[in-house]
Amino acid sequence: METIERAIDPSHMKISDEIAIQIRAMNKWYGQFHVLRDINLTVHRGERIVICGPSGSGKSTLIRCINRLEEHQSGQIVVDGTELTSDLKNIDTVRSEVGMVFQHFNLFPHLTILENCTLAPIWVRKVPKEEAEETAMHFLRKVKIPDQAHKYPGQLSGGQQQRVAIARSLCMKPRIMLFDEPTSALDPEMIKEVLDTMISLAEEGMTMLCVTHEMGFAQAVANRVVFMDQGQIVEQNTPREFFNNPQSERTKMFLSQILGH
């Protein structure tokens, strides 16, 4: 249980100097289409970064490059000291350090909630089943659904499924969590329960990158907001500066549209 002790260690509540993710001059194309242009981003351990921008701006593609669900064609991505190349070993190392939560949950429908949470620890981390189940129950209690452990994903509500998805990622004890629009597929009253779970995760010092349109979450939790448009990082700043004093015209327009009503 060393990860949990690490997580509640107050020194990690602060942002450390240690670099968690380093992206340098990264480019990506889909065929002829230039999706990501010259991306430079440094994430320190303990940072909570919200990535926002209009749809099609490459936000999701960017964070999917961080665990190599998408390949980048030029530039460098270093996660926890491991550079992402086509080397399978490096990819395995990075993926076991980085957890990911998807817009559509992507729980395995043929497995129970508990089996969803223990599958990867058992087959990837080689943890004994009993221990894996204990860990799973610990995280299911943390996201407040331990009583659903033996049900199947299809029997749960959207908000519950997304919390299971978060617990499933946490069972691998990742040092970095990626969230790809975690609340976009949810009913309004379920968004809060998922955001609450994410906030408590942030309080424990988890390094988080979150693509979201929840500007309230960005203001409350993030220490940095990254704004993207047409595959480029247009602007990044603290939430206070970003919302009150946007620098570029594009950001101002985006904010007026998203906060205007």
Place this chain on the structure above:
Amino acid sequence: MANAVEKPKDSFRPSMLLYDTRYRSLTIQIVVFALFVAAAAWLIDNTVRNLSALGKDFDFGFLGVRAGYDIAQHLIPYTQNSTHAQAMLVGLLNTLLIAVMGCALATVIGVIVGVLRLSSNWLVARLMTVYVEMFRNVPVLLWILLFYTVFSEASPTPAAFRGEDGQSMLLGLFAVTNRYTAIPDVAVERGFGTLDLGLFSLNLTFAAIVVVLAASFYVRHRLKARARAVQESTGRRPSTWWKSLLIVVLPIALLLWVLGTHLLVPSLSGFNFTGGINVPNSFMALWLALSFYTGAFIAEIVRAGILAVSRGQSEAAFALGLRPRRTMSLVILPQALRVIVPPLISQFLNLTKNSSLAIAVGYLDLRGTLGGITLNQTGRELECVLLMMLIYLAISLIISGGMNVYNSRIRLKER
């Protein structure tokens, strides 16, 4: 306070039979059932009257009469002097043989082609597409005839294998000729003999092989269960593949050695191959054509099944650190199977029923014996056709029953 509202009285009027939802469906069902019974009774009555007008009766006694014709491929002892019932049984076994072997080969072809069609290798994927489109867009009867023509017209005669400069046998074991494909036979020197049990005799050698195989597969099953238990308690799965290989291979190899088993390789003597088994080309053509034809459909079913599992599933598994092979076996296939199995049942049923096209190449299956020669010789059309339909129906129901049991075991549990 007394009941203010009284329950309305249920007074039945005849018009309610048609306009009341409570009785309407019952009325309709009774009417339809009555019509069906009347139609069936009229058909049967008509048939019996016509038959008796022709001086015929409805009787299955002909099944006990001497058949008087030869069947080239018989899996049980059969001569001209056997009865029509025995001829029917030989035909049925031939049908079952082609159905079982066809379903097995078609599944293997289908799974391989279906997976390869999704390959990122351009050439492989296109080749598989060509195969699928060629085979499923031409009637299966033409494929059977084509395969038969290739075997009987384009293959050498047995005599062509004679001498130094003659054709050489495939791997020194097989010979494809224009009349049959010669394959090696298996023989034992020291068999255990047979045990006469009155009704039927038991081949002890065969029984011993079955028992040993069953026992070693049981031990292998226990070994896997123990490996799983060890994995659950320590997290490390002990490597079992070499142990399970030994457990399965060693006892049967020992038994075969004790029995003095050896291959009888076919060799040319005179104008024909002897020593091995000569499989008639009609069987080979039918088997291969049915398998490749049905395999094309199964390939599409397998491809659809894998594609039906959303990309998000494999992405989630990758993000958790699972390797592609584990993702396939733990996440994709268990979900794909539930999409694959129901249409797979139909393909098995199709292949089994299409095997009755055997008549085109002169392979005597159930349709060729009971529905062909027996029917022509005895003139019992109604009996033969009814019996044949009943048997095909029974085979199909058994296949789909068995597959449905399997399907319900792998079905996705929701709610």
